[in-house]
Amino acid sequence: MPKVGMEPVRRLALVDAAITEIGSRGSLDVTVTQIARRAGVSSALAHHYFGSKENILTAAMRRILSMLGDDLRAAQKGKETAIERLHAIVAASFSERNFRPDVIAAWLAFYVSAQTSGDARRLLKVYHARLRSNLIHELRPLIGARAVREAETIAALIDGFYIRQALRAGSPDGRAAIAATSGYIDRLVAQG
Amino acid sequence: MPKVGMEPVRRLALVDAAITEIGSRGSLDVTVTQIARRAGVSSALAHHYFGSKENILTAAMRRILSMLGDDLRAAQKGKETAIERLHAIVAASFSERNFRPDVIAAWLAFYVSAQTSGDARRLLKVYHARLRSNLIHELRPLIGARAVREAETIAALIDGFYIRQALRAGSPDGRAAIAATSGYIDRLVAQG
């Protein structure tokens, strides 16, 4: 079976396997062997390509956040008004692709690892900064100086719905989260 | 030094040490030896009293949540109106005693362990249920049927500020969180 050009294939498979494994175990306490098995390779190969377990986990995190980033960008495209773009940000945050049990569990686990790992911390901060700057940019023309503080609150609301979903049993209810968050924004704007 | 009646003293010291250790490491990945050393005893003694590491961690979690519960109850006492009690709930949630880096880190870590451990999950659900029922009870006379949905949103807001604080560097800014959350409630009530 040894064919040339396997590296990118294996890397992707391992990262995907890591996300799934973290999601299914609900914790970063996954072994390289578990990840490798799920990806259909040996643990030695995982080390061969990634060097260390931490590198695998960081790559998984990067992938989750970049998926979210892509969605955010895509959702805002074509929207004409600021309020539409705000709604698009909220919708993307709770879209079927991102607001999923395994992704939520992984995302939560990364929050914890950000307490220790510099890489994880940096990546999460980038995501925070981008979300924040997006929100402020759209809010400013609508509510002026209050945009900064309100962006923080909206972000907290989004993160809050994420973490609470992590504790729920059933499949995520993105619509309720969207309704609440968008509702908050609408009331904000209506009041000026 | 062996004196009788050490058990409750040791238990308390070990649980406190566990909270501090988790907070300082920012993760549940703490060893029994670390906890025991911080409490000034051997790891064997920790096992002697608690039987297992998981029991220590669960006890630590129970303690954090019961501290929060006490504060919540105390804060509501003496308040006459529903809106005052709502503000008291928010203030207690972000009080100096609870909204502290090590407690926040431990709390976050417990959220993760709730994905795996039945005990942790159960404890967190109790906290959620109590907060939810408190909020609904006070909101109902003010906004009627919308109370249920809004209680969920307020809870998400609180949890969201917690998790976002976990990523920040400096010491927690409880006032800002209180201002935002209480502000949300005020606007809610003002609109009827």
Added chain:
DNA sequence: TTTTTGATTGACGCGTCAGTCAATAAAAAA
């Protein structure tokens, strides 16, 4: 065909950690 290069893994060393156990020491009870 021979050589090189990339893919792949089984086996293993090294460290860590949870939990056990037997032994010691001192207080309390008999």
Added chain:
DNA sequence: TTTTTTATTGACTGACGCGTCAATCAAAAA
């Protein structure tokens, strides 16, 4: 005083996980 009970720990073990390494295998290049 002798016996029992409680507190306490050093030493140990069995399991587990990361990361390494030498070896194998097949495709590609020479």
